[in-house]
Amino acid sequence: MDFALTEEQQMLFDTARAFADKELMPHEDLLEETGELPPELDLEIRKKAMEIGLHACNFPTSMGGAGLDCVSFTLVEKAIGHVSLALAECIRRPNNILEACEGQQIERFRDPILRGEIRECVAMTEPDAGSDLKGMKTSARREGGDWVINGTKHFISNAQISSFVILFAATGEDVTPKGTRKRISCFLVDLDAPGVEVAPGYKHMGQRGYYNNIIRFDDVRVEDWQMVGGEGQGFEVVNTWLGPGRLTVAATCQARAERAFDVALDFAATREQFGQPIGKFQGISFPLADMATELRLGDLLLMNTAWRVDQGLPTMAEDCAMAKVYCSEMLARVVDQSIQTCGGMGVMADLPLERIYRDARVERIWEGTSEIQRHIISRQLLRPLGA
Ligand SMILES: Cc1cc2nc3c(=O)[nH]c(=O)nc-3n(C[C@H](O)[C@H](O)[C@H](O)COP(=O)(O)OP(=O)(O)OC[C@H]3O[C@@H](n4cnc5c(N)ncnc54)[C@H](O)[C@@H]3O)c2cc1C
Incomplete structure (x- = not known):
């Protein structure tokens, strides 16, 4: 191999x-x-x-x-x-959903993004619908030939510096043997359209300069051509075009963990206490060995998952879930131990560790929480056994 x-x-x-x-x-x-x-x-x-x-x-x-x-x-x-x-x-x-653009959407939304003229944001999450996206309340109802959108999205990254939003909204309900299911559709909506309000979001513990916003839609009228994919095809659009977005989170976590480790390794080799580098104490060196091993594992899993995606294997969802859950949780362990290795200096802003520590926390939450990733992985294990 x-x-x-x-x-x-x-x-x-x-x-x-x-x-x-x-x-x-x-x-x-x-x-x-x-x-x-x-x-x-x-x-x-x-x-x-x-x-x-x-x-x-x-x-x-x-x-x-x-x-x-x-x-x-x-x-x-x-x-x-x-x-x-x-x-x-x-x-x-840019968000790969834009690959699905057709007709007017290409000139109006996709190409300006690809020319680097504007930014887009993606809005799925709502105050009452986080992990359970199918419970979203934002709705788009038919009126004349248009759609009229009402609802509120929150935690939307960088909406305040975006020109339009890739928005998911319920366009109706279907009765299925398992009960009523909302039909979720995807729209491209200008953020300066009448009825759209982009409000400041919450104060985040980390990720400074990476904004989160609340977007309110009050009778926002959009035309039929602004819908991506067919009506009720919102999740199909996500599954087809969004691809391994979770792998991006995993790659970021791997990179940050490597950076934190490098700081800790250097500190362990140069900081002296009791007349010798602290790296000579097993209390410091063994955790370094464990961190190096975890970093190797994370990298192997990350790159193997990317390779599996390129092979078009049908297990993309659980493959990416494994990489996301492992790398995001590994980052938490590595940065925590890196701070411990550096002692008091570890929590000072002179080193990047305290920032990496704060920034790391959200990685186990966004793009699907660790619990949801484990749900995806375990469902694929148990389903073939009828459980
Ligand atoms: C800074 C930031 C930026 C974000 N950017 C965006 C964005 O740009 N666009 C967007 O649409 N969303 C965005 N999100 C939303 C993000 O994807 C959600 O926060 C995430 O999906 C979890 O939803 P929630 O926060 O509502 O938590 P909840 O779904 O309320 O979950 C709360 C807890 O319950 C657990 N839980 C829920 N259901 C289950 C279950 N079935 N089994 C076991 N445990 C469960 C969760 O794992 C979690 O621990 C962002 C979030 C943050 C914090």
Whole structure:
């Protein structure tokens, strides 16, 4: 079994890593201090990313992207994932749902995104519908030839700096043998349309500069052509086009855990107590060995999952769930132990560990909580046995 990267893959990783270290990392302190991503910085990074072909690298070449396969794209995510998310997101990897755009949607929404002119956000979650998305209350009802949308979404990332939202809303109900089921549909909605309000979100413990917003829809009228996929096909759209979004979270977690570990390793080798480097004490060195082993496992799982996605195996959902749950929980363990290794300095902002620690917490929650990932994995194990 050959685990080596090809020359092109290694070059892609090195290029993306060098870009992140040079163009993103120097701005981390600014974001921590202000909690804001300056728009001119966002634009500057986006333009530079376009120059070296990283912008929209997850889209097919026929649409203006770099056409990366999942392994190569995961390498990019790993290469830029160690820096603050708000900065990494300036290298835009647009939502793959936009690949499903047709007709007017292409010119009006998809192409300006691929040209780097605007940003999009995605709105599924609601105050009363988080893990249970099928319980969403936001509705779109037929009126004339249009759809009229009402409801509230919350926790929506970066809505305040986006031009439109990929919105999921219930367009009706079906009676099935298992009870009533909502028909969920997907719409592209301008965020400056009459009746749309983008409000500030909650104060987050981490991820400074990565905004979360509340979006309210009050009789918002959209035309028929703004629906993506057919009516009631919202989850099919997600399943077909969103692909391994959870793998992106896993790659970010892997990259952050590696960064935290490197800080701890360096500290263990250079910090002296009792007349010798603290790394000579087993209380410090054995956890380093455990962390290194977990990092190796995480990387193997991550890259193997990306490879499995590229093979088109039918197990994508549970494969990606395994990578997400393992890498996000591994990050929590590694950054916690890295802080312990560094003692008091570990919790000071002079080292990046306290920020990585705060930023890490949400990784076990968004894109599906750890419990939901375990549900996906266990369901695939038990279902064939009739349980
Ligand atoms: C900073 C941030 C940004 C986000 N960005 C976006 C975004 O851009 N767009 C978007 O649509 N959403 C976004 N989300 C929403 C995110 O995906 C949800 O927070 C997540 O899916 C969990 O939903 P919830 O927070 O409502 O928790 P809940 O669903 O209320 O869950 C609460 C707890 O109950 C557990 N639980 C729920 N159901 C089960 C079950 N069946 N079995 C076992 N345990 C269960 C959960 O695992 C969790 O521990 C974001 C969230 C955050 C925090």
